Amino acid sequence: MNKFSRGTSAFLLAAALGAVAVPAAAQVMVGGAPMLPTKDIIDNAVNSKDHTTLVAAVKAAGLVETLKGPGPFTVFAPTNAAFNALPAGTVDTLLKPENKAKLTSVLTYHVVPGKWDAAAIAKMIKDGNGMASIKTVAGGTLVAKASGSSVTVTDESGGVAKVTIADVMQSNGVIHVIDKVLLPK
Incomplete structure (x- = not known):
């Protein structure tokens, strides 16, 4: 955050994403569980009661070892509520073994x-005049934008x-x- 002055839009975007200075001992809580920076993506995700569907999907797709690997990775992690908002039956269908490729x-x-924290994303948005195109591991593109304070x-x-979060x-x-x-084409 020290790269940006308090008056810049990049700082505001980073703050909106949650990149505020916190003591090193502070822990982020997700789904009622502390997310420990010493643990990998999978070891933290399995403790979040808000991400049980995501964890089940990662297991069904055979991606556990990959996401336990060295990375680094940036994961946009949908909550259970996000999965529940999909059309009825979508998650059950994706979790079937014959749909592993689609689920993956x-x-x-x-x-x-890569490791794209809030400050890095905010800088990408600023450098992109309000939007940033982000390439995913699947080969698709996501577009990040500032929207009010988020x-x-x-x-x-x-x-x-x-x-x-x-x-x-x-x-x-x-x-x-x-x-x-998030859904690819």
């Missing part, structure tokens, strides 16, 4: 190579997710909790 495609669309991520299908630091990357499942 959807999940890797939420993963970006940041949104738009998928290739026009769906818009709001970042509800930013900068959940992991030993192998960072998670940004979102309120909608």
Whole structure:
């Protein structure tokens, strides 16, 4: 954050994403559980009661070992409520073994190579004149924008997710909790 003065829009965007200075001992709570920066993405996610569907999907897709790997990864992590907002039967259908490729495609669309914290995303948005195109591991593109005091991520299908908790630091990357499942074309 020291790269930006308090008066810049980049600082405001970073603050909106949650990149505020906090004591090193402070822990981010997600789904009622502390997210420890010494643990990897999977080891933290399994403790969040708000991400049980995501964890089940990651297991069904065979992505556990990948997301336990060194990364770094940035994960836009939809909550259970986000999955529940999909049309009835969608999650059950995706979790079937015969749909593993489609499930993998959807999940890797939420993963970006590298560690992109709120300040880095805010800088990308500022440098992009209000929007930033972000390439996913699945090969698709997400578009991040500032929206009032928050940041949104738009998928290739026009769906818009709001970042509800930013900068959940992991030993192998960072998670940004979102309120909608992002869908590739």
